Amino acid sequence: MSTAVSANTPESVESTAARGTAERPLRIAIIGSGPAGVYAADMLTKSEEVRDGLVLGIDLFDRYPAPYGLIRYGVAPDHPRIKGIVNALHKVLDRGDIRFFGNVDYGTDLSLEDLQTHYDAVIFATGAIKDADLNIPGIELDGSYGGADFVSWYDGHPDVPREWPLTAKEIAVIGNGNVALDVARVLSKHADDLLVTEIPDNVYAGLKESPVTDVHIFGRRGPAQVKFTPLELRELSHSRDVDIVLYEEDFDFDDASDEAVKTNNQIKTMVGTLTNWLVEQDDDAADPTTGASRRLHLHFLHNPVEITGEDGKVTGIKFERNELDGTGNARGTGEFIDYPVQAVYRSVGYFGSALPDVDFDHRRGVVTNDGGRVLGADGTQVPGVYATGWIKRGPVGLIGHTKGDALETITHLLADRTELPAAVVPAADAIGALLESRGVEFTSWEGWNELDAHEKALGAAATEAGPVARERVKVVSREEMVSVSRSAGVLR
Numbered sequence: 079m080s081t082a083v084s085a086n087t088p089e090s091v092e093s094t095a096a097r098g099t100a101e102r103p104l105r106i107a108i109i110g111s112g113p114a115g116v117y118a119a120d121m122l123t124k125s126e127e128v129r130d131g132l133v134l135g136i137d138l139f140d141r142y143p144a145p146y147g148l149i150r151y152g153v154a155p156d157h158p159r160i161k162g163i164v165n166a167l168h169k170v171l172d173r174g175d176i177r178f179f180g181n182v183d184y185g186t187d188l189s190l191e192d193l194q195t196h197y198d199a200v201i202f203a204t205g206a207i208k209d210a211d212l213n214i215p216g217i218e219l220d221g222s223y224g225g226a227d228f229v230s231w232y233d234g235h236p237d238v239p240r241e242w243p244l245t246a247k248e249i250a251v252i253g254n255g256n257v258a259l260d261v262a263r264v265l266s267k268h269a270d271d272l273l274v275t276e277i278p279d280n281v282y283a284g285l286k287e288s289p290v291t292d293v294h295i296f297g298r299r300g301p302a303q304v305k306f307t308p309l310e311l312r313e314l315s316h317s318r319d320v321d322i323v324l325y326e327e328d329f330d331f332d333d334a335s336d337e338a339v340k341t342n343n344q345i346k347t348m349v350g351t352l353t354n355w356l357v358e359q360d361d362d363a364a365d366p367t368t369g370a371s372r373r374l375h376l377h378f379l380h381n382p383v384e385i386t387g388e389d390g391k392v393t394g395i396k397f398e399r400n401e402l403d404g405t406g407n408a409r410g411t412g413e414f415i416d417y418p419v420q421a422v423y424r425s426v427g428y429f430g431s432a433l434p435d436v437d438f439d440h441r442r443g444v445v446t447n448d449g450g451r452v453l454g455a456d457g458t459q460v461p462g463v464y465a466t467g468w469i470k471r472g473p474v475g476l477i478g479h480t481k482g483d484a485l486e487t488i489t490h491l492l493a494d495r496t497e498l499p500a501a502v503v504p505a506a507d508a509i510g511a512l513l514e515s516r517g518v519e520f521t522s523w524e525g526w527n528e529l530d531a532h533e534k535a536l537g538a539a540a541t542e543a544g545p546v547a548r549e550r551v552k553v554v555s556r557e558e559m560v561s562v563s564r565s566a567g568v569l570r
């Protein structure tokens with residue numbers, strides 16, 4: 079591979095040149111090429127300061143050879159409309175004024191000191207990839223899984239095992255947010271109905287073998303307190319040969335619920351959807367379903383207290399029945415219910431991971447910050463270090479919400495720009511040379527385009543060979559991702 083860096087900024091730098099000029103661009107590193115990182119880069123390039131002549135040199139780093147963060151490794155494969163967002167992010171990075179360095183891990187391949195040596199400012203946009211903990215007895219049993227790990231598997235994440243044990247007939251999914259819906263939907267769908275998506279071959283093969291008949295989703299509070307969004311909830315009813323089952327005794331509404339239905343359109347829509355589904359069920363029949371081969375049960379007011387097992391394996395899950403307390407919160411009733419299940423997926427939220435040399439709020443799972451300005455352990459601002467996206471705000475909200483984060487962070491960075499500590503080695507080609515000297519097999523934007531084209535070609539080949547049209551088949555192995563990417567050869 080050629081290591082030449084034909085940068086968007088000059089290679090030799092007059093150390094005396096003013097920062098933010100063509101001779102000495104203001105150098106900014108962004109760690110993480112998920113939506114938050116790309117939006118931050120894009121907004122910086124479109125800022126008023128840049129329109130007024132400020133020259134920036136922006137480098138975007140990611141630990142994977144592929145950009146887009148959780149859009150690639152979180153969003154469910156059967157959500158193709160999200161691809162529209164990928165197209166917009168692709169256009170930003172394809173313009174040529176932001177460089178992409180893939181397969182570079184902050185903390186392993188580059189330290190904060192390295193970044194501060196080469197850049198005037200650093201923005202962390204490292205998101206979240208792990209499950210929040212659920213501390214109940216039995217959580218360690220074989221058959222008890224983190225929903226985020228399952229998501230990583232079905233989305234073809236390079237660093238997780240290729241095999242996923244799909245042997246359970248009855249499955250519990252704990253959580254009442256959109257990720258719980260994704261996990262339950264993918265578990266209950268027929269694999270053939272996912273074949274049109276970009277799922278990797280090993281995922282299709284794994285899901286195809288699944289003997290699942292019943293997936294139960296459990297929430298601690300009532301139907302008016304769910305954290306789903308209406309579109310994602312309605313989508314449950316679109317799965318072929320999957321019945322939705324609801325339970326009348328779970329439809330409890332307190333004063334706070336009534337108020338939420340009155341004042342919040344989303345809640346009103348979702349309570350309407352759930353109530354309609356309940357009414358449509360034939361309550362009088364012994365079996366309220368249409369006879370589909372798989373069922374997706376939605377339970378409310380269930381607080382998980384223990385995962386039960388035998389010989390180290392999950393055999394069931396115990397809940398305490400909750401009731402609403404008038405304020406929309408739930409309290410236990412002292413009544414316990416057991417469900418026989420062979421697998422439990424906890425999907426009670428994601429949680430950010432601490433980053434080396436950066437103060438971390440372990441309670442919230444975010445980099446300690448004030449409006450995106452990173453703070454040290456003593457609460458004072460760390461000059462030139464910023465955060466955006468889920469690692470700044472916590473792992474909640476949709477892709478669009480990361481735009482607001484990015485705007486706040488870059489506004490603060492640009493306001494601080496004359497005070498930023500100056501990079502010691504600001505030459506644009508220095509960072510590539512450093513990575514090269516460390517033997518880091520970094521990839522480029524051209525490399526991603528090569529990999530993108532390769533995955534689309536695999537999709538075309540699968541379309542020729544198989545029963546359905548496939549736009550893309552994801553490459554899962556990191557080695558293969560890197561080797562295809564580096565075959566593009568050029569770093570600009």
Ligand SMILES: Cc1cc2nc3c(=O)[nH]c(=O)nc-3n(C[C@H](O)[C@H](O)[C@H](O)COP(=O)(O)OP(=O)(O)OC[C@H]3O[C@@H](n4cnc5c(N)ncnc54)[C@H](O)[C@@H]3O)c2cc1C
Pocket residue numbers: 109110111112113114115139140141142145146147148149152153154157160182183184185203204205206207229257260428466467468469474475476477478480
């Ligand atoms: C399962 C799931 C499904 C979702 N579905 C939807 C949906 O359908 N619609 C929607 O709008 N939103 C959805 N979201 C929310 C959306 O994914 C997030 O709002 C968004 O991705 C957050 O963006 P981010 O850039 O902060 O983080 P991320 O998307 O997590 O991006 C962070 C990036 O940083 C990189 N990184 C992390 N650590 C390092 C390191 N040490 N060195 C280098 N790089 C690093 C990661 O590789 C990653 O590319 C979903 C989220 C999840 C978890």
